[in-house]
Amino acid sequence: MKPLTKNLWRNIRDSLGRFIAIVIIIMLGVLLFVGVKATGPALKDSLNTTVKADHLADSQLLATTGVSKAQVKAAESVSGVQAEAVKFKYVIGGRASDVVALYGYQKGTTINRLHLTSGQLPTQANQIVLDTAAKKSGYQLGQTYTFTGGSKLARRTFKISGLLIRQPTSKTLVVGQRISVMAPCVIL
Numbered sequence: 001m002k003p004l005t006k007n008l009w010r011n012i013r014d015s016l017g018r019f020i021a022i023v024i025i026i027m028l029g030v031l032l033f034v035g036v037k038a039t040g041p042a043l044k045d046s047l048n049t050t051v052k053a054d055h056l057a058d059s060q061l062l063a064t065t066g067v068s069k070a071q072v073k074a075a076e077s078v079s080g081v082q083a084e085a086v087k088f089k090y091v092i093g094g095r096a097s098d099v100v101a102l103y104g105y106q107k108g109t110t111i112n113r114l115h116l117t118s119g120q121l122p123t124q125a126n127q128i129v130l131d132t133a134a135k136k137s138g139y140q141l142g143q144t145y146t147f148t149g150g151s152k153l154a155r156r157t158f159k160i161s162g163l164l165i166r167q168p169t170s171k172t173l174v175v176g177q178r179i180s181v182m183a184p185c186v187i188l
Contacts, residue, residue: 054113084111093147094137102147105129119162128158135163 012019050056061067061075067085075083087104094100105114105122114121117132119141128145139145139160146157 054115055111057111082111084109086112089151091147091151091153093151094134094139094145096137097148102153115165116162117165119160122161126155126157126159127161129162129164130160132163132165134160 069085072083072085075081084106086106086109089102090099091102092099093102107121114129116129119129122129130139130145134145141160141162143160144157145160147153149156
């Protein structure tokens with residue numbers, strides 16, 4: 001055996017704990033790198049599947065003063081663009097007077113489809129769909145959900161018709177049908 005090789009093995013034997021620690025650190029680094037490289041394509045495929053299945057919006061334009069039908073048509077005139085106007089407002093409601101994001105719901109919406117866990121989408125103006133976080137707060141199908149008087153809504157009390165999976169774009173999501181609000185947005 002060459003002297004260099006003998007010296008190497010002697011150093012490893014004399015500091016075995018340090019050698020094992022270095023090997024473990026290198027192994028963890030390699031495993032982390034391999035895991036990240038292998039997970040990336042799977043996450044990308046999962047995201048693409050979700051975006052296509054739910055027809056998620058590529059971008060959203062918000063306007064505090066409202067969006068006219070002419071502006072929606074102008075957005076749709078761009079090649080490859082599909083636009084829908086959605087009414088949106090933060091309001092106070094529920095038993096605990098929580099601040100919730102209220103989104104208008106129109107039958108036949110093709111962008112940002114909703115996935116119900118139970119119940120059905122609103123079929124009447126007095127119905128509302130809550131996200132599954134509302135179930136944790138004790139709300140059930142058939143109960144009423146009331147907004148405060150300061151919400152400036154045409155109707156304040158709604159019957160819960162369904163529960164849906166929380167949308168990724170909101171912390172708390174409440175959906176109703178034909179609710180007059182002040183700040184609509186266009187989803188492109």
